[in-house]
Amino acid sequence: MNFDALNWDILDRLRATFLEGKPARRAYWTSEEDLAQYDVTFGERIGWKWDAVLHELQQLGWTPPSGVERVIDWGCGSGVAGRRVLAACSSLRVLEVHDHSRLAVSYAVRMAQGAFPGVAVRPASPAPEGGKDALWVLSHVCNELDSRAEARLLAALSSAGAILWVEPGTHEVGRRMQSIREGLRAHFDVIAPCPHQRECPLLLEGRGRDWCHHFARPPAHVFTDGNWVRFARRAGIDLRGLPYSYLVLQARPGGARPAPVQPWSRILGRIRLSKSAAQYQACGPHGVEDVQVRKQSNPEAFARLSRNDSVGREGIAKQMLEQAEE
């Protein structure tokens, strides 16, 4: 499938379903064609968020813990997340895909088998269990889970070896991810996005308007690719910034101390730029702080912060910028 064969009846229907953002009463994939259309469009956009997260993990030097060779892509859809993770982590040997849509499972299996002949790809069991040998991959499933489904999922996840979870960067979903982190952090080290293992400071009183979110950028060629530009216009999508929330967790052996606090701060959301200053919210060892970097007093940090436009802030180097408080 490619952009020459986009079917807008399918894409409009899928987009309307996603925008509704509610637990689906039944599986909405009606044909393989739905999945193929999704995979090259909305799915690929999600893939760019995964690229940002996986790139960051590479920068952090994180790889799946030893003994973790099996991926469970839960709520796989067309399977884009599982494939991105396999491409980034060469130690993984098995991919199990799970979805309440059988069409999705068979599509995701076929696509991954084609792309990774050296990996054993198979459907997961109907109710996959955690498993210390398993790396769970979850992508854009939050909106579709009611509270019972979420509770069942979190119970299964509590005994996983590691978890990579990427979601939209909306206020609602971002805060839900903060709460999910809270429920899991007793048994897991938070590898990213947090530089600390404490309670999420955005859950403290007075912080309800804020949420943990970030922006990924599509690959550069997308901005000059007529197909993507037309797709974005028709779908009403802003290609420049892809807001996302995410969590990377690794099981902490019983009795082990939580991972140490990192010596850097994470920039949250957008950087607000004016001619004379850059302002942003940063989460670091001392909690969440509002930071202002003045061009006059700290020209180097200001230049780094303004290198991209206010939407496109990319790269762990910048995210790790030490707070340049005045």
Ligand SMILES: C[S@@+](CC[C@H](N)C(=O)[O-])C[C@H]1O[C@@H](n2cnc3c(N)ncnc32)[C@H](O)[C@@H]1O
């Ligand atoms: C928005 S799609 C995301 C698909 C894929 N993970 C991605 O990021 O491209 C959500 C997927 O979750 C699946 N899903 C929703 N609720 C589910 C449930 N309770 N159990 C299993 N799969 C579910 C849907 O069938 C759909 O494939």
